[in-house]
Amino acid sequence: MKNIIESLLETDLYKFSMGQAIYHNFPDYTTTWSFKCRNTDVKFTPEMVEEIKRQIYAYCDLNFDEDELAYLAGIKWIKKSYVDFLRLWHPRYEDFTIGTDAPCGLSIETNGTWLNTSMYEIPTLAIVNEVYFRMAYDYDELFSSFEEKLDEKISMLTSGTYKIGAFSEFGLRRRLSAEAQELAVMKLKNAKLDGSIFVGTSNVYLAKLLNVTPVGTMAHEWIMCVGQGNHKHNPAYSNWYALDYWVKEYGILNGTALTDAITTDCFLRDFQLTYSTLFSGVRHDSGDPFEWGEKMIKHYESLGIDPKTKTLLFSDSLDFKRANDIFAHFNGKAKVAFGIGTYIANDTKVPPLNIVMKTTACNGQDVAKISDVEGKGMCKNPAYVDYLQRCIDWRMENEAI
Missing domain, CATH: 3.20.140.10 (nicotinate phosphoribosyltransferase)
Incomplete structure (x- = not known):
C-alpha cells in the first residue's frame, strides 16, 4: 500500500x-x-x-x-x-x-x-x-459506490433540489481515502451549483493542490487544555480562558468560537459583549441545531448585536437534506455556513467508521x-467528569448573570 x-x-x-x-x-x-x-x-x-x-x-x-x-x-x-x-x-x-x-x-x-x-x-x-x-x-467496489453516490448528491445541489448556501468539506479524518476526498473536492469545486456555494475544504494540502479556500478555526482540545490544563483554573471557566488567549493571539482574525466543550449554556456566560463582538461567529457541534441557532440569535440580540452580521456554522453529522432544512430556517436571520464531513468524504455502500x-x-x-x-x-476518569459537571452546575446555579 x-x-x-x-x-x-x-x-x-x-x-x-x-x-x-x-x-x-x-x-x-x-x-x-x-x-x-x-x-x-x-x-x-x-x-x-x-x-x-x-x-x-x-x-x-x-x-x-x-x-x-x-x-x-x-x-x-x-x-x-x-x-x-x-x-x-x-x-x-x-x-x-x-x-x-x-x-x-x-x-x-x-x-x-x-x-x-x-x-x-x-x-x-x-x-x-x-x-x-x-x-x-474490495476497495475498488467501495470507490465505485462512493463515486456513484457523490454524483447523485452533487446533482441535488446543481438542480437546486437542495439549497444550502455556503458550505465546506470537512471529511479528512473519516474519509474513505485520499483519492476519494480529492475527487469530492474537485467535483464540488467544478460543479455549477444552484442556491449553494462551495467555499473550500479543511484539508490544507487539498486546498493548496486544488486552489480552494482552507477552512477552520478551533477544536474542543483548545478549550479543554487551556481551561483545564492549568490546575489552578476552575474548569467551569474553561471558555473564558480559551477565548481570552485566542483574542490575544488573533485579535479579530480567525474568529469562529466553538460553543459546546462544557455545554453551550455555560459558554454563553463567558461569550458576552466583547467576545460576541470580536468573534465573527460560532460553531455548532452537538445538540439540536435549530434550538442552538435560535439560542445564539437570542443571545446576540440580548447584547444589542445584529445576528445578521454573525455566522452560525453547523458541523454536526450533516447531510445535504439536513443542511437544506437548517439553511431554510435560518437564512435571513444570520449568516449560515456548513462544514460537512463523512457524508461527502466517505459515503459508500458500507457504513463508515465512527x-x-x-x-x-x-x-x-x-x-x-x-x-x-x-x-x-x-x-x-469518571470522577473527573463528575467533578467538572459539579463545577459547571454550581456556576450555572449560583453565579449572578
Whole structure:
C-alpha cells in the first residue's frame, strides 16, 4: 500500500490555528491523546495494525518543504515565527504507542508536548480509515459506490433540489481515502451549483493542490487544555480562558468560537459583549441545531448585536437534506455556513467508521468535555467528569448573570 499521508499540510486547518496559539502561549504543555473506535462490530486484524504502524512511521518521516511553508505564510493570520518553527518541526514516532489491546483490536495513544501531539490526531485517523477500508473490503467496489453516490448528491445541489448556501468539506479524518476526498473536492469545486456555494475544504494540502479556500478555526482540545490544563483554573471557566488567549493571539482574525466543550449554556456566560463582538461567529457541534441557532440569535440580540452580521456554522453529522432544512430556517436571520464531513468524504455502500482521537490528559491531569448531548465525551476518569459537571452546575446555579 502506498503512503497515505504524503505531506504535513495534509491535516485540518484548525490544527495550524491552534498550533500557532499553542506555540506562542503554551509551548511546555503536555498532552495525552487516546484513540477509540465506537463501532461495536468492527475488528482490526493484526495485519491492519502492522500496516497502520508502517503508515504512521512513514508519516513521521515527513518534513515541510519551502513551497508548503510559503503557502502557510500566505494565510493572513499565520505569523513568521510559527512558520519558522514549522520549518524545523516534524512528527516523532516515539510519541506513539500502538497495540492491539482494545475491543476493536487497535489501540493508539500519543504522549508528548501539546505542540506535537495535537498535530497527530487528523493524519492518524485518516491512516486508520484508509487502511481499514482498503484491507477489509474490495476497495475498488467501495470507490465505485462512493463515486456513484457523490454524483447523485452533487446533482441535488446543481438542480437546486437542495439549497444550502455556503458550505465546506470537512471529511479528512473519516474519509474513505485520499483519492476519494480529492475527487469530492474537485467535483464540488467544478460543479455549477444552484442556491449553494462551495467555499473550500479543511484539508490544507487539498486546498493548496486544488486552489480552494482552507477552512477552520478551533477544536474542543483548545478549550479543554487551556481551561483545564492549568490546575489552578476552575474548569467551569474553561471558555473564558480559551477565548481570552485566542483574542490575544488573533485579535479579530480567525474568529469562529466553538460553543459546546462544557455545554453551550455555560459558554454563553463567558461569550458576552466583547467576545460576541470580536468573534465573527460560532460553531455548532452537538445538540439540536435549530434550538442552538435560535439560542445564539437570542443571545446576540440580548447584547444589542445584529445576528445578521454573525455566522452560525453547523458541523454536526450533516447531510445535504439536513443542511437544506437548517439553511431554510435560518437564512435571513444570520449568516449560515456548513462544514460537512463523512457524508461527502466517505459515503459508500458500507457504513463508515465512527472513530475518534481525543485529548484525555493535559499536564498530567484529566481533561474532559461535556457537550450538549451525551456520548460525545471521552475521559478515562469518571470522577473527573463528575467533578467538572459539579463545577459547571454550581456556576450555572449560583453565579449572578
